[in-house]
Amino acid sequence: MNYEADQTFPADLGAEPERCATCAVRNSSLCGALSSDEINDLNKLSRPKSLKPGQTFVFEGDQIKDFANVTQGVAKLMRGSEDGREQIVGLLFPSDFIGGPMSDTNQDEPYTIEAVSPLELCIFPRDGFEVLLEKYPALERKLLDRTLNELQLAREWMVLLGRKTAQERVATFIMHVAEKMRNHGCQGTIGFDLPLGRADIADHIGLTIETVSRQITQLRKEGVIDMQGARHILAYDADRLRDYAGF
Amino acid sequence: MNYEADQTFPADLGAEPERCATCAVRNSSLCGALSSDEINDLNKLSRPKSLKPGQTFVFEGDQIKDFANVTQGVAKLMRGSEDGREQIVGLLFPSDFIGGPMSDTNQDEPYTIEAVSPLELCIFPRDGFEVLLEKYPALERKLLDRTLNELQLAREWMVLLGRKTAQERVATFIMHVAEKMRNHGCQGTIGFDLPLGRADIADHIGLTIETVSRQITQLRKEGVIDMQGARHILAYDADRLRDYAGF
DNA sequence: CGTACGGTTGACGAGTGTCAAGGGTAGTGG
DNA sequence: CCACTACCCTTGACACTCGTCAACCGTACG
Numbered sequence: 001m002n003y004e005a006d007q008t009f010p011a012d013l014g015a016e017p018e019r020c021a022t023c024a025v026r027n028s029s030l031c032g033a034l035s036s037d038e039i040n041d042l043n044k045l046s047r048p049k050s051l052k053p054g055q056t057f058v059f060e061g062d063q064i065k066d067f068a069n070v071t072q073g074v075a076k077l078m079r080g081s082e083d084g085r086e087q088i089v090g091l092l093f094p095s096d097f098i099g100g101p102m103s104d105t106n107q108d109e110p111y112t113i114e115a116v117s118p119l120e121l122c123i124f125p126r127d128g129f130e131v132l133l134e135k136y137p138a139l140e141r142k143l144l145d146r147t148l149n150e151l152q153l154a155r156e157w158m159v160l161l162g163r164k165t166a167q168e169r170v171a172t173f174i175m176h177v178a179e180k181m182r183n184h185g186c187q188g189t190i191g192f193d194l195p196l197g198r199a200d201i202a203d204h205i206g207l208t209i210e211t212v213s214r215q216i217t218q219l220r221k222e223g224v225i226d227m228q229g230a231r232h233i234l235a236y237d238a239d240r241l242r243d244y245a246g247f
Numbered sequence: 248m249n250y251e252a253d254q255t256f257p258a259d260l261g262a263e264p265e266r267c268a269t270c271a272v273r274n275s276s277l278c279g280a281l282s283s284d285e286i287n288d289l290n291k292l293s294r295p296k297s298l299k300p301g302q303t304f305v306f307e308g309d310q311i312k313d314f315a316n317v318t319q320g321v322a323k324l325m326r327g328s329e330d331g332r333e334q335i336v337g338l339l340f341p342s343d344f345i346g347g348p349m350s351d352t353n354q355d356e357p358y359t360i361e362a363v364s365p366l367e368l369c370i371f372p373r374d375g376f377e378v379l380l381e382k383y384p385a386l387e388r389k390l391l392d393r394t395l396n397e398l399q400l401a402r403e404w405m406v407l408l409g410r411k412t413a414q415e416r417v418a419t420f421i422m423h424v425a426e427k428m429r430n431h432g433c434q435g436t437i438g439f440d441l442p443l444g445r446a447d448i449a450d451h452i453g454l455t456i457e458t459v460s461r462q463i464t465q466l467r468k469e470g471v472i473d474m475q476g477a478r479h480i481l482a483y484d485a486d487r488l489r490d491y492a493g494f
Numbered sequence: 495c496g497t498a499c500g501g502t503t504g505a506c507g508a509g510t511g512t513c514a515a516g517g518g519t520a521g522t523g524g
Numbered sequence: 525c526c527a528c529t530a531c532c533c534t535t536g537a538c539a540c541t542c543g544t545c546a547a548c549c550g551t552a553c554g
Contacts, residue, residue: 079406081494087409089402110399137384144387147394152357154401155336159326161408162334162453166542198501206409208543213502229551230501247328413510445533455511460534476519477533 017043023122025095029069033142041132045124051075051115057098064109066123067099073119074195077111078203088204089157090150091116091195093180097146099126116195159247161206168246169205170215174225175245178235194231219244264290270369272342276316280389288379292371298322298362304345311356313370314346320366321442324358325450335451336404337397338363338442340427344393346373363442406494408453415493416452417462421472422492425482441478466491 016036020026020043031039049068051057058064060079070092077090089111092098098113098121133140160172174194181192194201198209205212219225224244226234235241263283267273267290278286296315298304305311307326317339324337336358339345345360345368380387407419428439441448445456452459466472471491473481482488 077402079402079494081410083494085410085494087406089405111402134384137381137387140384140387140391144391144394147391147398151394151398151401154398154405155324155326155358157405158336158401158408159334161405162450163328163332203409209501210503210544211542214542217502247326247330247332456533457512457535458510461510464534 016040019043019046019048019122023071025069025071028095029071030097030139030142030146031069033138034136038136041135042124042129045128045132046122047124049121049123051119051121053115053117053119055115055119057113057115057119057121058109058111060110060112061108064099065126067097067126067129068121068123070094070096070098071120071122073115073117075113075115075119076196076200076204077113079111086203087206088200089154091180091204094184097143099129116200164246166207166211167215167218167244169207170201170212171219171224171241171244172246173201173205174219174233174235175238175241178233178238190236191232191234194233198230263287266290266293266295266369270318272316272318275342276318277344277386277389277393278316280385281383285383288382289371289376292375292379293369294371296368296370298366298368300362300364300366302362302366304360304362304366304368305356305358307357307359308355311346312373314344314373314376315368315370317341317343317345318367318369320362320364322360322362322366323443323447323451324360326358333450334453335447336401338427338451341431344390346376363447411493413454413458413462414465414491416454417448417459418466418471418488418491419493420448420452421466421480421482422485422488425480425485437483438479438481441480445477 015021016026016039020031020039023029023031026032031042034042048071051073057068057075072094075092075098076088077092078086078088080086092113133143160169164172177194178192196204198212202209202212207215216225216227220227224235224237224240226236228234262268263273263286267278267286270276270278273279278289281289295318298320304315304322319341322339322345323335324339325333325335327333339360380390407416411419424441425439443451445459449456449459454462463472463474467474471482471484471487473483475481
């Protein structure tokens with residue numbers, strides 16, 4: 001059934017589809033749970049998709065039909081209100097998985113996912129993916145691990161939103177982004193670009209644009225960070241930054 | 248090995264250990280994924296444990312050795328700082344599962360779990376449970392579902408903590424508790440006891456005791472809720488309350 | 495060169511936190 | 525059975541952080 005399967009060279013036993021073999025998140029994403037053979041199942045379901053900044057992948061209230069892996073770029077997961085308030089409840093980096101509730105009931109998606117930078121996804125239909133979840137326990141286990149990590153992160157953010165001062169929030173946010181960027185090899189430890197503008201930062205840490213701006217200025221004046229332009233941050237002293245991030 | 252196992256009547260094939268058969272959360276907890284036969288495996292590992300209000304099950308920084316199901320009572324999952332600030336990141340009701348990160352690394356538990364009312368747990372060693380997770384896919388699937396639900400809840404709370412006013416927070420909190428209580432059959436829809444005192448409510452919704460108190464008074468004065476004593480709430484008009492809860 | 499957009503800065507005000515005092519209620523001991 | 529005590533809750537006065545409104549600046553792009 002799989003045209004890769006009737007290969008003749010034993011050395012090719014593990015041959016993967018081109019798109020998977022060259023995928024930047026082949027091992028760091030959920031797909032890392034699948035062997036070269038197994039990944040064919042998922043590959044057959046999947047196709048790439050590109051989004052420009054500002055484009056949405058799902059809207060609040062939609063029924064989500066497709067799941068996806070982020071292969072490149074950054075997206076935001078957000079909830080908005082009629083009166084203009086907005087809260088970003090998560091950021092999606094390369095290797096992150098998009099496929100929310102997955103509960104038995106086909107309820108509507110409560111959040112909007114929007115590209116923040118040019119975004120590359122590898123999408124596949126929900127139904128087909130759930131079949132594979134049953135078929136490959138390692139896949140389900142990896143999804144569980146990922147979900148537990150996101151829960152952990154969400155709870156840390158609850159501490160930030162519930163109990164930290166404006167200054168601590170900004171410092172914590174910068175630390176988190178620095179770590180994400182380091183993990184994805186985007187630049188070195190001390191210098192990196194913020195993937196979000198001031199408005200999105202504010203919506204992520206529960207402040208206003210102005211307060212975010214003031215606190216960044218403050219951190220600059222106190223020499224905790226340095227900046228080149230509005231987006232590029234230099235965090236020489238990680239320990240000092242951690243002191244500013246609160247508990 | 249299990250004295251219930253050597254029964255003589257075929258009708259008893261599905262006989263369960265006494266403690267499981269009479270357990271209040273036999274089906275609503277993770278155990279609901281296990282058949283009468285299968286649950287013996289877990290039962291052999293488990294034993295009951297009681298905690299009085301104020302006693303802790305795990306401390307921040309501990310290595311968690313045991314997992315547990317809540318069979319009765321309410322507990323809080325919290326994170327504190329040296330300078331006295333505290334954030335409650337979750338409440339644990341009957342049928343809820345305690346067994347956090349479960350990640351490969353044996354990292355320390357980041358949160359403290361403390362009984363809020365007289366608490367009954369069914370605890371079992373982490374190692375043994377993880378073996379059962381491998382053995383019974385339905386168990387792992389249920390754990391995944393549960394974790395996804397908690398993630399969903401955590402994100403809703405991020406919206407509350409990041410963007411809602413004091414009044415909206417209190418109204419939302421009351422709604423959530425009302426629903427939990429209804430689900431657990433503790434009293435009717437309109438009248439129920441708050442499981443938390445003002446201090447814990449404040450630490451859960453990111454306010455101070457005084458502000459919580461003032462907002463509850465406000466809701467009373469506006470006729471949205473009524474109270475009998477400081478703990479018992481009467482929420483006649485659920486729709487009205489929802490209007491006060493924001494988005 | 496002009497325009498638009500995002501970021502910064504300042505002045506002011508609202509909402510919530512802080513500090514302090516006073517009241518209820520439940521549990522304890524006489 | 526009543527009084528005392530302790531704890532939690534409520535209420536008030538005031539302070540402070542952060543939000544709001546508005547002007548200005550810098551950079552990118554047409």
